[in-house]
Amino acid sequence: MGRAGTIARRTFMVGSVAILGGVAFGYYQYKRPAKNPLLDGLAEGEAALTPYVLINAEGITLITPRADMGQGVYSVQAALIAEELDVELDQIRVDPGPPSKAYYNTALANDAVPFPSTNQGAAANAMRGTVDAVMKFMGMQLTGGSTTVPDGYEKLRVAGAVARETLKAAAAQQSGLAVTQLKTERGAVVLPDGKRLPYQALAATAAQIDPITDVTLRPTTQWRLLGKPMQRVDMVAKSTGRQTYGIDTRMDGMVHAAIRLNPRKGGEVVGFDATTAETMRGVRHIIPVTGGLGVIADNTWRAFQAADAIEIEWGPAPYPATQDEHWQVLADTLETGNQDSQPRDDGDVDGVSMTVEAEYRAPYLAHAPLEPLNATVLVGENRVDVWTGNQIPRMTQASVADMTGVPVENVHVHILMMGGSFGHRLEDEVVKRCTELAMALPGTPVKLTYKREEDTAQDYTRPIAMMRARGAVEDGKVVAMDIRVACPSILDSQMGERQGFGLPGPDSTITQALWDQPYAIPHYRVTGYRTPKLGPVSSWRSVGASQNGFFHENFLNALIHEARADPIEERLRLMTDAPSRKLLETVAEMSGWGGSLGPGKARGVAFSLSFGTPVAEVIEITNTEDGIKLDKVWVAAEVGRVVDPVNFENLVQGGVIWALGHAINSQITYADGKAEQENFFDFEGLRNYQTPEIIVRGLENRDRVTGIGEPPVPPAAPALAEAIFQATGERPTEMPFANSFTFV
């Protein structure tokens, strides 16, 4: 049995096979396949052939357990299944499925081990397997880390193949023909005489036989869908205003809620006066919740108005009140704090006489997806239903069970389409607050919508970070780089404090994309420092790499300038990873690197390897009389296999725009313990008029498939910083660049 068969056997030996009850712990348990969660709700004549394929009277539903926040993963997951199942994307529906251990995320393990992603050796992969086992045991059904395609690339195709072969076996049983005589296409088994047996007509028979798990995957040369331009399954709805999101949830008897939470995040309510609010039209209840107050009304706007009318005295922030104090904590940590990790220490850094020094800073940033946080919760008799868009359904299920005392299996989390996330919906505070409101109104569905100002004020931000680095050059070459970075811990705040998954050991996000870059700098050291706890921080598109890509590459560019070398030539000389070299050569060719530029024009380049995907970018700007204008960006990314080419280009362009918008324009700063920014007029990212032309190429020079949601982000800011330096002679040292430079 090949690898596909092994995956199938470990993952899908369910169906009519008896499932052991009870609980067992340890190594043995994780190797057992998780129970197929679709078997619970099946009616007669329905078949759930794998946890990913459900066939009933209504049609064929493909379960796409990684949540869609706009990155198109419902579509790509469906395409991976459909490729082997022999159904077309216009024949199927997608459903994110229930929270279940069966949908744990294998690829999350890849970045959680102390080996760079370029190391695919036995020891590195063995450790990835161990971490993977732990995650399967915990059942981490999480969307994030650009893992959907790496996680599903084999698993979902195998799911499609298992379902197809099982349906063929059912057709053989019904027709009396040998399986080898049967073909499949467009959702039907085709008999030698051309007669079609639709999958739906075979479902009842298929459900009675053990799934066929001895399958082989089709070679890429036989693909019908994958690797070719496809229309995303959500594209018609999204092009006609018909797509609904969590915020569009409506049901009979539903009430609308607004909330005011202490803008000093985590602080308490000292006192309040709601006498005006209580008399306002449509207001039904004012309900205290953890850290604030909720208003229940008959209309969202009325709830917003009433919430604003409550006079509230807030308690102090459980973190320093001013931005200067936050920066001081980082500076002090670099001076006197204990190191959190030193994942790289090559050569003899202390023996080198360093000639270049730098200090760079990256600000707090809000996620600010366009759809504000919202959730709808209905607390019933021994059952709770939650409708929301988030990336962590199993954690949310557990939280709600814990809060309500309802058994976890009776908490039903319905994951809805998200109007963006960028990491915002890796948190579920909105569900917790809505659950508090709904517990006060049992039997009534409560939809809680955050006002934009509330969403900004309560954002658990990207952490601030500070880098201090020293380096040396010799004979036109970079010879030494010693990077120290201080940063609050995302893992402590997000997974530890809020989800109770505190992990021992270093926080790998602090040094992410600093230590594991494939450069052979002879004396090369990276040290991470974890600051004492500050405000709540969380994962923001590309996580630690979002600031560290800027730090590493801006400093490398400074050293290369000092060495009077060419930034692409010197990177090629230092580069140890062949596919990454190819990327640099590709952006050089795409951009015509080294050619003469027009008047006022300048270019910069940067490279970053994050989430296993290396990306190289060249940015061209013009230094006009009115300020810096972004002209053009060339991007090359190595993902092993471009599964969905149109969406790939869209995600890369979006990632670059995301990175540039925040690098230029955005920051969250604290005063009086509150974020000083409120809405999109003072936190907006990039707009149409500032957006450069962006030319994208995806390369396929290795077997391993990796993701693309986040990796285009880290190289954009340092490439722009280098272009600014080339144009003005002044190197940006802190984001956002608009604090120091003017942009048109």
Place this chain on the structure above:
Amino acid sequence: MQLTVNGTVHDVDVEDDMPLLWVLRDEIGLNGPKYGCGVAACGACTVHINGVAVRSCQTFVSDVDGPVTTIEGLGTPDEMHAVQAAWLEHQVAQCGYCQGGQMMQAAELLSHTPEPSDVDIDEAMSGNLCRCGTYPRIRAAVKTAAKTLQGT
């Protein structure tokens, strides 16, 4: 008061100063106009009044002086407006949350500027925020829609 939305007359009993957005969403039950900012800084709530693109979150319902068109009224999945067809052809959307407003803004631009320049597009469309960064596709789709409309 009475409102005509996508050709249908609705009687609504609301405060004069309720923004049109919330009348459309919570009173009439239309999901197309989206709430993003509440202060006319994002454009997700854009609808047409008398064919003119307005931010419905900043328009008092009592100030509505003509028929309202939302993205649902611009075209349907079976009968798309040229702008919607272009959005589909270019696969503009990522999360899609802003796109209803983007399309309403683009439709109005093309109604008075049939051959928009890049500057025209930038000026008309820069009030519509897209946090996913689909701007390159929006520009291309506006141009495609312009060609389609000129051909008809």
